[in-house]
Amino acid sequence: MNNFRVAFVQCKPTFGATDANLEKGLALAATVDAHLVVLPELWSTGYVFSSHAEVAQLAEDPSTGATAAALRYAAKREKRFYIAGFAEASRGRYYNSAMLVGPKGIVSVYRKLHLFEREQEWFRPGDRDLSVHKVGPARIGMIICYDWRFPETARVLALKGADVIAHPSNLVFANAQQAMLTRSIENRVYTITANRTGTEKRPGGTVPFTGRSQIVDAHGIPMARASKTAEIAMAADLDLDIARDKSLTKRTHLFRPRQPKFYRDLVR
Amino acid sequence: MNNFRVAFVQCKPTFGATDANLEKGLALAATVDAHLVVLPELWSTGYVFSSHAEVAQLAEDPSTGATAAALRYAAKREKRFYIAGFAEASRGRYYNSAMLVGPKGIVSVYRKLHLFEREQEWFRPGDRDLSVHKVGPARIGMIICYDWRFPETARVLALKGADVIAHPSNLVFANAQQAMLTRSIENRVYTITANRTGTEKRPGGTVPFTGRSQIVDAHGIPMARASKTAEIAMAADLDLDIARDKSLTKRTHLFRPRQPKFYRDLVR
Numbered sequence: 001m002n003n004f005r006v007a008f009v010q011c012k013p014t015f016g017a018t019d020a021n022l023e024k025g026l027a028l029a030a031t032v033d034a035h036l037v038v039l040p041e042l043w044s045t046g047y048v049f050s051s052h053a054e055v056a057q058l059a060e061d062p063s064t065g066a067t068a069a070a071l072r073y074a075a076k077r078e079k080r081f082y083i084a085g086f087a088e089a090s091r092g093r094y095y096n097s098a099m100l101v102g103p104k105g106i107v108s109v110y111r112k113l114h115l116f117e118r119e120q121e122w123f124r125p126g127d128r129d130l131s132v133h134k135v136g137p138a139r140i141g142m143i144i145c146y147d148w149r150f151p152e153t154a155r156v157l158a159l160k161g162a163d164v165i166a167h168p169s170n171l172v173f174a175n176a177q178q179a180m181l182t183r184s185i186e187n188r189v190y191t192i193t194a195n196r197t198g199t200e201k202r203p204g205g206t207v208p209f210t211g212r213s214q215i216v217d218a219h220g221i222p223m224a225r226a227s228k229t230a231e232i233a234m235a236a237d238l239d240l241d242i243a244r245d246k247s248l249t250k251r252t253h254l255f256r257p258r259q260p261k262f263y264r265d266l267v268r
Numbered sequence: 269m270n271n272f273r274v275a276f277v278q279c280k281p282t283f284g285a286t287d288a289n290l291e292k293g294l295a296l297a298a299t300v301d302a303h304l305v306v307l308p309e310l311w312s313t314g315y316v317f318s319s320h321a322e323v324a325q326l327a328e329d330p331s332t333g334a335t336a337a338a339l340r341y342a343a344k345r346e347k348r349f350y351i352a353g354f355a356e357a358s359r360g361r362y363y364n365s366a367m368l369v370g371p372k373g374i375v376s377v378y379r380k381l382h383l384f385e386r387e388q389e390w391f392r393p394g395d396r397d398l399s400v401h402k403v404g405p406a407r408i409g410m411i412i413c414y415d416w417r418f419p420e421t422a423r424v425l426a427l428k429g430a431d432v433i434a435h436p437s438n439l440v441f442a443n444a445q446q447a448m449l450t451r452s453i454e455n456r457v458y459t460i461t462a463n464r465t466g467t468e469k470r471p472g473g474t475v476p477f478t479g480r481s482q483i484v485d486a487h488g489i490p491m492a493r494a495s496k497t498a499e500i501a502m503a504a505d506l507d508l509d510i511a512r513d514k515s516l517t518k519r520t521h522l523f524r525p526r527q528p529k530f531y532r533d534l535v536r
Contacts, residue, residue, distance in 0.1 A: 114525040117517060129530060149522070151419035151454055152531040159533045175453055175488055182450035185443055186419055220443055249385060254417070257382040260535045262398060263420040265427045267528045267535050 007034035007235035010213040012198035015046030022070040032233040038194040041085035041168040050204035059089035071101040085168035116146035145169040158187035163243040169195040185220035218243040275302035275503035278481040280466035283314030290338040300501040306462040309353035309436040318472035327357035339369040353436035364391045384414035413437040426455035431511040437463040453488035486511040
């Protein structure tokens with residue numbers, strides 16, 4: 001037993017209300033005991049941007065922004081880690097990103113590799129490697145929302161040694177949560193989907209979100225799952241040893257039979 | 269509408285009874301009208317080998333073997349295509365293979381890339397590319413049973429243009445059928461899992477199989493699904509245009525946002 005306790009926060013950010021979103025999300029986070037808390041995609045800004053001016057106004061440089069400041073403060077005070085989605089500004093470029101923050105500050109920023117719908121107007125696709133980070137005893141990777149549909153993302157993280165994949169989301173299709181069970185099964189990793197709820201109705205469009213945030217065990221069984229609409233935090237205890245033992249049986253391994261020379265089309 | 273009708277046969281081969289297995293499988297196939305019929309893994313021999321001598325005795329060279337002969341005859345008479353699992357002998361080497369056979373004879377043999385449990389004692393891992401074949405208006409790829417757990421297999425076939433992935437199986441874990449829905453969703457392809465039923469009790473072990481063969485549409489919805497135990501053939505009409513249109517929406521494509529330079533770990 002190699003215990004690691006994780007949680008998600010499922011909430012309903014209000015577009016543009018950064019301070020209120022931070023406050024409400026962290027208040028929900030404070031209701032659960034966990035080593036790592038995962039918050040939704042674009043948690044602090046909301047999702048439906050309407051103009052480049054809005055992006056420029058709301059996106060943050062993680063070294064100076066309000067989201068990073070709030071998370072650094074909470075992580076230090078609570079002696080734990082957070083992963084949360086935010087709109088990233090970096091030298092005049094914008095990304096749909098997630099930050100991993102611990103008691104000592106920002107550990108890493110992941111930039112969403114696969115953009116969905118109008119995100120392609122507002123953000124650049126990610127330009128950094130999928131990477132795995134030590135969080136206490138755990139090895140954590142990040143993907144964001146629509147990345148789920150690309151099996152390459154979770155696979156790369158698992159091959160790099162991730163025990164847990166955090167998945168901040170603003171999901172709109174109902175089949176994503178089910179597909180995440182397969183990501184856990186095929187990679188023998190825990191997955192945490194922190195989705196948002198509610199509908200954003202803005203000049204840029206009306207987008208309803210699917211809730212049903214979940215923590216899935218390394219065999220693909222949901223350990224915790226929220227309803228479609230609740231604003232709630234839920235936690236579960238993970239046994240990291242289960243994710244690290246890639247033996248399906250005594251004789252059959254999950255990764256060793258891989259035959260990379262026949263996968264070359266994946267990188268063309 | 270670009271119509272293509274496919275079927276699976278779910279049956280219960282008796283170990284070593286090649287002639288009876290061929291006869292029963294083809295009799296079930298004859299109950300359905302389809303352009304392509306998919307039969308289970310190791311359909312003609314049964315699954316639980318006990319010795320290398322048994323493998324040597326039962327495996328077939330596809331150019332001379334009884335399975336190929338029976339399928340060639342059926343395909344020619346019925347003017348349609350078959351995919352079926354068989355134990356392949358090739359120059360003193362043995363493979364867990366599937367053959368695609370049409371009215372003009374054998375089109376292709378796929379050798380299972382990822383072997384499961386004692387298969388590793390009896391067979392060599394596949395040594396040929398995953399490949400896509402024209403079958404009438406359709407483009408067909410093959411994977412076999414445990415290959416399902418490796419998302420690389422279906423992904424490579426989809427990137428090579430497969431509309432339909434045929435999946436002859438002898439499945440023993442209950443989560444495979446569900447995961448195949450994800451293979452359809454992530455790749456926008458039809459999948460046909462032809463699984464076997466029954467339990468094989470032999471000196472080499474006792475193995476219960478899970479049935480529940482299925483045809484899944486390109487959005488991940490089951491179109492036809494057998495029970496755990498029925499010996500049955502089922503068919504469904506596929507619209508190939510749906511699998512060929514990889515637009516999730518007007519703005520979002522399933523494949524174009526892929527970022528292969530960040531997937532390099534998959535081929536290491």
